[in-house]
Amino acid sequence: MTPPLPVVELVRAGFAYEDGPPVFDGIDFAVPEGRAMALLGRNGSGKTTLMRLLSGGLRCARGALRVAGEEVTYDRKGLTRLRTTVQLVLQDPDDQLFAASVGQDVSFGPLNLGLPEDEVRLRVREALEALDIAALEDRPTHLLSYGQRKRAAIAGAVAMRPRVLILDEPTAGLDPHGQERLLEVLGRLRDAGTTVVMATHDVDLALRWADDAAVLSPAGLRTGPVEELLADDALLDAARLRRPWGMAVARLLREQGLLTDNTPGPRTAEELDTWSTRRTPRPTG
Known part of the structure; x- marks a missing residue:
């Protein structure tokens, strides 16, 4: 069976900023549909450039950007097709929010597509409900909390009904509760069929x-299952990334014979607590 085409991909892409060295030189990067992908790398590794190339904010100096196997053209028709397929949400929501109210801001993209008024209203309502901020539709954007502004910015992208949603450090600046609420929202979007790419440290x-x-490391780009790549100590050292807590705990549990090689380990402190409670017999008597 022929594997499905990636939703969006860079093929032998090269890019350099004016008067600067190449950021990428012949990079291949494909985003498969229906998967959640974490984009990792140190500051200056090219994460932001890669996201902007995928979303059309930057144009490859050589190579190609393809959507569903078809090369993107950077005319009005081609960019409209790209932006209804791929949406990028910046790290700072204040770089994206500009309208007087949440509803006006979320409606901006669909209105620019020339959609009928009823369709725009439907998309705005769906996006606000998906991000759990329907009650904020008439709220002035300058009166939102930071977490609310983050979700409003994402709602503006979701209203375009993209197949791929790219998020630049979406949990940065959020407290733990805000992070969990945002992850729940992203989980619902994934369940509804949106492919999500998240850049994060x-x-x-x-x-x-x-x-x-x-x-992303000085040696280039590597992709694969998250557990496989984050277990590669040499890769993490090259990319200047620390070892994940969950990997270290799982390694220790396996060394102690408490976890088999085929059993996934706990990935959070809460999962470790649940795991240890299940293993520890309750005292009797």
């Missing part, structure tokens, strides 16, 4: 959340 988050990882 948090290897623990990547391990617990992602199916696949893409790791």
Whole structure:
């Protein structure tokens, strides 16, 4: 059986900023549909450039960007097709929010597509409900909390109904409760069929959340199952990433004979607590 085409991919892509060295030189990167991918790498490794190339904010100097196997053209028609397939949400929501109210901001993209008014209203309502901020539709954007602004920015992207949602450090600046609420939202989007790519420095988050990882290091880009890549100490050293907490705990449990090689280990402190409670017999008498 022929494998499905990636939703979006860079093929032998090269890019350099003006008067600078190449950031990428012949890179291949494919985003498969229906998977959650963590994009990892140190500062300056090219994560932001890669995300902007995938979303059309930057244009390959050579090579190609393809959507469902078809090369993207950077005219109006081609960019419209790309932006209804791939949406990028920036790390700082204030770089994206500009309208007076949440509803106006979320409606901006669909309105630019020339959609009928009823369709725009439907998309806005669906996006706000998906991000659990329907009650904020008429709220001025400058009165939102930081977490609310994050979700409003994501809602604006979701209203375009993209097949791929790319998020730049979406949990940065959020407290633990805010992070968990956002991850629940992203989980619902995944369940509804949206492919999510998340750039993050948090290897623990990547391990617990992602199916696949893409790791940028001076040696280039490596992709694969998240557990496989985050268990590669040489790769993590090259990328200047620390070892995930869950990997270290699982390694220790296996060394102590408490976990078999084929059994996944706990990925969070809460999972470890649940695991240890199940293993420890309750005192009697």
